[in-house]
Amino acid sequence: MAVPQGLTLEDSRDLAGRERRPIVRRVLVALLAVFLVLGLFNVFGQRVSVDSGEGSAARLEVSAPTKLRGGLFFQARYRIVAIDEIENATIVLDPGWVEDITLNTVEPSPVGEASRDGRIALELGRIPAGEEHLLYLHFQVNPTALGPQSQDVDLYDGERLLVSLDRAALIWP
Secondary structure (H helix, E strand, O other): OOOOOOOOHHHHOOOOOOOOHHHHHHHHHHHHHHHHHHHHOOOOOOOEEEEEEEOOOEEEEEEEEOEEEOOOEEEEEEEEEEOOOEEEEEEEEOHHHOOOEEEEEEEOOOOEEEEEOOEEEEEEEEEOOOOEEEEEEEEEEOOOOOEEEEOOEEEEEOOEEEEEEOOEEEEEO
16 A cells, blocks of 8 residues: 555554654643642632731731732721720721722722722721721632732721731732
8 A cells, every 4th residue: 555645654554753652641741730739739829818907996807818819809807806995096008909900899888988098998988995996808809910919907996006017919810
């Protein structure tokens, strides 16, 4: 039987020169498997991280992921426990909370919103001693976002700093 024109037995039947191709395929599949396992161990994000701090007048707890991906919807929960009465509770967020991240919802609505030196200030009002206030913010990471973001959170009573939390988030592509 004749070999069709343009084909050679050495290349088509004996697969000469393809000795390394199975190894390349196996390496590529192994790299994909490593990538998936890293995702299972939260290297690329969305698992919630809880940071908390306490001052003489209040406790502040922030629950939000610190590892994010483009397109991800996530929620941040801010829990304030007043040890002493707080007359004008205000949460001040670093610009990293909304830099390349879209703020979709704030619940319950703050009493007021302002800017403090380029930082977002959400005025929550009075919190009686021994009571707690929960604030929920819903975000979406913009698809073009990438890299580290400072997401510090400060709790004030008017102009007096009560608690400060240092947070950082990393946005993966």
